[in-house]
Amino acid sequence: MALALGCAILGGCSASSNDALTVGSTEVKSPTVTAFQQPLSTETLSDQIAIIKAVVAAGLSSNGFRTAWANEETGNSGTITAIEEAVKEGRRCYRFLTTLESFTGISLYDAETCEMTAGQWVMSFFKSKQAV
Numbered sequence: 728m729a730l731a732l733g734c735a736i737l738g739g740c741s742a743s744s745n746d747a748l749t750v751g752s753t754e755v756k757s758p759t760v761t762a763f764q765q766p767l768s769t770e771t772l773s774d775q776i777a778i779i780k781a782v783v784a785a786g787l788s789s790n791g792f793r794t795a796w797a798n799e800e801t802g803n804s805g806t807i808t809a810i811e812e813a814v815k816e817g818r819r820c821y822r823f824l825t826t827l828e829s830f831t832g833i834s835l836y837d838a839e840t841c842e843m844t845a846g847q848w849v850m851s852f853f854k855s856k857q858a859v
Contacts, residue, residue, distance in 0.1 A: 770803070773798055773800045773801055774798050774801055774803050774827060775850050775853060777796050777798040777803075778796050778805070778807065778825055778840075778850075779840045779850060780796075781794055781796035781807055782810060782825075783821070783848055785807065785810060786810055786812060786821045792810070794806070794807045794810075795807075796825070801829070802829070802830075803827060803829045804828050805827045805828050805833075806825065806826050807824070808823065808824050808825070809822075809823055810822075810823045815841060818841045818842055818843065819842045820839055820840065820841040820842070821839065821840050822838070822839040823838055824836065825838060834855055835855070835856040836853055836855055836856060837852075837854045837856050838851075838852060838854065839852050
């Protein structure tokens with residue numbers, strides 16, 4: 728279930744989101760936030776959506792290679808590597824590593840995005856691994 732951007736900023740609420748983006752014919756929903764996660768900033772949500780779009784586009788063509796992502800809204804960018812496709816609870820998922828390059832430095836993340844319904848993708852997890 729996707730959460731509305733306002734809920735993510737204010738923290739810990741659940742609601743439906745109409746924030747859908749399209750990658751080719753694939754719709755990408757705003758990343759999911761669970762009650763156990765810290766509230767996400769607008770910048771983090773925006774970056775995660777950009778990352779999901781790049782992973783889904785790369786995953787649709789081939790697994791395991793490097794692909795770049797960039798977010799024009801935040802100016803942040805990075806490189807996605809080690810894309811692995813899996814099926815979890817009947818849902819197609821991509822687990823991957825990504826760097827996030829911002830004015831504060833470069834960080835490495837272990838992440839996964841899953842298709843909740845046909846063409847609707849959410850971030851399952853986005854965990855910091857270490858500073859690069």
